[in-house]
Amino acid sequence: MIHPQAVVDPRAELADDVTVGPFAVIGADVRIDSGTTIGPHAVIEGPTRIGKDNRIYQFVSLGAAPQDKKYKGEATELIIGDRNLIREYCTFNRGTVQDLGYTQVGDDNWIMAYVHLAHDCVVGNHTIFANGATLAGHVTIEDYAILGGFSLIHQFVRVGAYAFTGMGSAVSRDVPPYVTASGNLAKPHGLNAEGLRRNGFTGEQISRLRHAYKTLYRAGLRLEEAMDALRADAGHPEIERLLRFLESSKRSIIR
Structure with a gap:
């Protein structure tokens, strides 16, 4: 399953059915689980852990040292889960000891060409990153979020679950879930209603979130006042998710 023109370090650990294309380079301290395919000319450096049934296309760079001037060669990690699709020219860097010590990608993510994940980023499950989406360091992208092409996410920003960023967006504050x-x-620019419908939210849930959006953005309330109003509707999981996000925001939210 390993092309004779691939270079695989003897200290790498690959499951028996991992496929590695020609001219790919797999470094030491890389572990790749079953069913994963590595395309031609991909470069994977360690320490990196890659799960099952991922499809990694040609010319991808995974696990390179973080682009951080404080980095001094520490053994930080890149961790990738299962069933991710990672297209051409994506670059995922490892973490730094000043923060998490790892960069992590969850399961079932669809990551298109030229996407960059900087150090200490955490990506959840079932996300979609369109071509050229770029994460600075310390960014968190929650489950089912969608980043439009060439979205730029500032360091330490969080993008909430089921949120959507339009093409070419420059995001410098947290984007709440569903927005x-x-x-x-x-x-x-409103609720991501179409994304919610596609992911099985009921009409009642979407109506409740529309009301929450109006409370947060159109009622003329300060953020703390809006959060107090939202707490009156607590008990619904979708509203509780929104409140948890708002309460834990360190950079504040887009307004």
Whole structure:
């Protein structure tokens, strides 16, 4: 399953059915689980852990040292889960000891060409990153979020679950769950209602989230006042998710 023109370090650990294309380079301290395919000319450096049934295309660079001037060669990690699709020219860097010590990608993510994940980023499950989406360091992208092409996410920013960023958005503050954001700098542009419908949210849930969006953005309330109003509707999981996000925001949210 390993092409004779691939270079695999003897200290790498690959499951028996991993496929490695020609001219790919797999470094030491790389572990790749069963069913994963590595395309031609891909370069994977360690320490890196890659799960099952991932499809990694040609010319991808995974596990390179973080682009951080404080990095001094520490053995930080890149961790990738299962069933991810990673297209051409993506670059995922390892973490730094100043933060998490790892960069992590969950399961079932669809990551298109030229996407960059900097150090200490955490990507959840079932996300979609369109071509050229770029994460600075220390970014968190929650489950089912979608980043439009060439979205730029500032360091330490979080993008909430089921949120959506439009093409070319520059995001410098947290994007709450369920919200559509776009622009440079990104501003809120309504609820991601179509994304919610596609992911099985009921009409009642979407109606409740529309009301929450209006409370947060259109009622003329300060953020703390809006959060107090939202707490009155606590008990619904989708509202509780939104409140947890708002309460834990360190950079504040797009407004």
